[in-house]
Structures are given as C-alpha cells and as structure tokens.
Amino acid sequence: MNETLTQKILAAVEYGFEEQIAFTEDLIRFASLRGAEKPAQAFVHKALEKRGYAVETFAIDIDKIHDHPGFSPVTVDYSDAVNVVATHEPREQKGRTLILNGHMDVVPEGPHEMWEASPPFEPRRVGDWLYGRGGGDMKAGIAANIFALDALARIGLQPAARVHVQSVVEEECTGNGALACLIEGYTADAAIIPEPEDEKLVRANCGVLWFEVHVSGHPVHVREAGTGANAIEASFRVIDSLKRMTEDWNAEKANYPYFADLDHPINFNVGKIEGGDWASTVAAWCKLHCRIAIFPGDDPKTRADQIEAHLARELADDPFLGNRPPEITWNGFFARGYVLEEGSDAEKGLTDAHRRATSSELESFVTPGYLDARVFVIYAGMPCLVYGPITENIHGFDERVSLSSILRVTGAIALFIADWCGVEPIDPEAAHG
Numbered sequence: 001m002n003e004t005l006t007q008k009i010l011a012a013v014e015y016g017f018e019e020q021i022a023f024t025e026d027l028i029r030f031a032s033l034r035g036a037e038k039p040a041q042a043f044v045h046k047a048l049e050k051r052g053y054a055v056e057t058f059a060i061d062i063d064k065i066h067d068h069p070g071f072s073p074v075t076v077d078y079s080d081a082v083n084v085v086a087t088h089e090p091r092e093q094k095g096r097t098l099i100l101n102g103h104m105d106v107v108p109e110g111p112h113e114m115w116e117a118s119p120p121f122e123p124r125r126v127g128d129w130l131y132g133r134g135g136g137d138m139k140a141g142i143a144a145n146i147f148a149l150d151a152l153a154r155i156g157l158q159p160a161a162r163v164h165v166q167s168v169v170e171e172e173c174t175g176n177g178a179l180a181c182l183i184e185g186y187t188a189d190a191a192i193i194p195e196p197e198d199e200k201l202v203r204a205n206c207g208v209l210w211f212e213v214h215v216s217g218h219p220v221h222v223r224e225a226g227t228g229a230n231a232i233e234a235s236f237r238v239i240d241s242l243k244r245m246t247e248d249w250n251a252e253k254a255n256y257p258y259f260a261d262l263d264h265p266i267n268f269n270v271g272k273i274e275g276g277d278w279a280s281t282v283a284a285w286c287k288l289h290c291r292i293a294i295f296p297g298d299d300p301k302t303r304a305d306q307i308e309a310h311l312a313r314e315l316a317d318d319p320f321l322g323n324r325p326p327e328i329t330w331n332g333f334f335a336r337g338y339v340l341e342e343g344s345d346a347e348k349g350l351t352d353a354h355r356r357a358t359s360s361e362l363e364s365f366v367t368p369g370y371l372d373a374r375v376f377v378i379y380a381g382m383p384c385l386v387y388g389p390i391t392e393n394i395h396g397f398d399e400r401v402s403l404s405s406i407l408r409v410t411g412a413i414a415l416f417i418a419d420w421c422g423v424e425p426i427d428p429e430a431a432h433g
C-alpha cells in the first residue's frame, strides 16, 4: 500500500475518533452482563444497519451446536443470548475475506462502592483513560472494528472482499457465541479480535474449564457438631486438593511450546462460593464455582476426567468426603486453547499495519486465559489475530482503556483491512470522475 493511502486512512480514523469514543461510551452504558446483552446487541444491530450492511441477529440455538466438539455445556436459557453479524459484500470480490469479531458480554462489576473513578456503567474520560466495565474488554474493540471500516468509507473506499462484523455473546463463560456464528456458516480467510492485549498479538493461549463442586453434609445442631459433617469446612479440603493438582499441571509446562517460559500458566480459581442455611446449623451443603486453565492441545474431556480422578483419589481417606464424594458438574467453559502458527500472511499483514500505524514493531505473547480465537483457529483453520488496545483492571474495579491506544489500534485495523481485502471505490462513478 502506498504512503499516500496509508496517511489518508490514518487521518480518516483520527477524524472519526471523537464519534468512535462516544459510540464506545454508549456501549459501556449498557450493563451487558451475561443474559442481559440483548439491548446492547440491538443497539449495535441498528448502528450496523444504518451503515448499509446486511445485518442478522440470531439467538444461539443449542440444538445446532451441542454436538460440536467446541461446545461448552450450559444450563442457562439462551433465548436472549443473541449474536449480531453484519455483512459487507464488495461489488467485485478481489481481495481476501475477513471477520472482525468482538464480544458484547462483560463480567460482573462487583460492589459498586469499590469503583472509585466512576460507577461501572457510567463511562468517564480522565486524561488518556476511558473508565467503565467492559470498556477495554471489549467494547472499545467492537467500536474499533466498526470505525475502522467507517474510516475507509469516509475517504470513499470499501473492502474489495466480503467482510463480516460480529458482535457475539458468551465469550466470558462458554465461547458458545462465537461457535454459533461459525456453525451458522460464517467463515473467512482471516479474523481479527481486538481484545485488550496491550497492542500485542496473541501467539498462544490456554483453554479453560468451568466446573461446580457440590459438597453435601449432614445437618445437626452446632452443639453436636462433632457428629455432623460441615460441608463448608469440607469444601476447604476440596480447594486445597485442587490447588495441589494445579501445581502438578504447571509442572507439565515444559511439554508445551510457548508455555515453558511462563511462570505459572495454569491458574485455578474459586470464583464463587455458596453454602449453608443457618448460623446455628452445621452446613449441609456447599457449592464451589471453579475455573482452571488447560494447555493448548489438551483435550478438555481428558483434563476433566483427571480432575474427577484426582479428587476421588485424594479424598478417599477423608473422614467425611471419603464417604460422600463431592459431585462435580461441568457447566460453562469446556474449551481448548490454541496456538497461532507463525508466518501466516495475516500475521505479516498485521505486522506491517501495526508498524505503519504505531511506528513500532509488533510483539507477540502468550496469555493464560480463554479467547474466542480458538473457534476460528481450531475449528475453521483460520488465522485469527487477537490484537487490541492497552487496558488496566479488566475484570477488576476501575477497568480502563487507553484512548490513544484505541486510536493506534483502530488505525492498524483499518490499514490491515485495506491491505488484506483490498479496496474499491464505494461509488464507481466517482472513481472515474
């Protein structure tokens, strides 16, 4: 791509930037927690339709996806879990096709009093930072995808290849949203997901398993506590046991390319705990909501079996749990990790676009958390570039995303699109004029 076009595109991104950030703020105002994404998705649907794309909104249909190897088990109702996909068709298919993907779901914001910069769903700009739950993870990315295309339109150009803009749900819990899009038939020659990755490219990441451990006890009055088994206390022994297993798994890291150098790639988390009924009654039940990572290449089923076998073995001699083994249910992420193979044309394109937009070299790195890119890479054989803005405190309090970084990333995405898809004039007459 010549320097003049590069500068024109970057200037067009900058010209639309205020509008882009206002749009991002609009997205943050939607508390699009799991199961509540629909209004935000309707907003995006409208915004894409207004731009002239063919737009489809569809609910995830479990019947269509549950036999796919990438499916994660769920018990929640999916009738409100809707994906939005916009499609641009060129007049003449000359370049390579592309998917620009982002997820609309955000993780729970926690107690509001712990947000100091501003309430979680009231976006606020302070210096270079934009605050708000989901701003970085990843509403800034959804907006960047849309406004990168807008920048081309602003200078009279459009991609000379089919492009899908996807806004999906369920990224933070199952990955079933992106999977449902693939099963609907949406594929392309490459995909970009502008997740909050500090302007770096994700080379590889972990898969994730979610599971619940149900510990049940025998309720008695506390004065006879010696005879009753306290399920809450017993659950501590389950947690300790799972932590020991986590260390065993981390010790395997040398077997996995890209992971040997990470300090602690496999992290186990108890993210939620419920249990008991009454302060003076020995707790009869306790439920742990757990998350653990697995290495790319690992089969979720094999690792799930290992967890069950590990607990059965370690708790066999436990005075209480030995008789009443905890029950494990798989409810959420059951997802593989992936590796983005080096040397793809898509990566070369992004390396070049990043250099031109930021005047710096693109670095790649390895992340220990789930990404929807596994759907594209593993199940569609597509290069998927996870690359997005600088952020802080995602999943925490005072989540914030860097405005100047959003600008650079949007520029890089716009340049990537122009190079990967090629461009054609929106109005062919104007091209001859």
Ligand code: ZN
Residues within 6 Å of the ligand: 103, 137, 138, 171, 195, 196
């Ligand atoms: Zn994310």
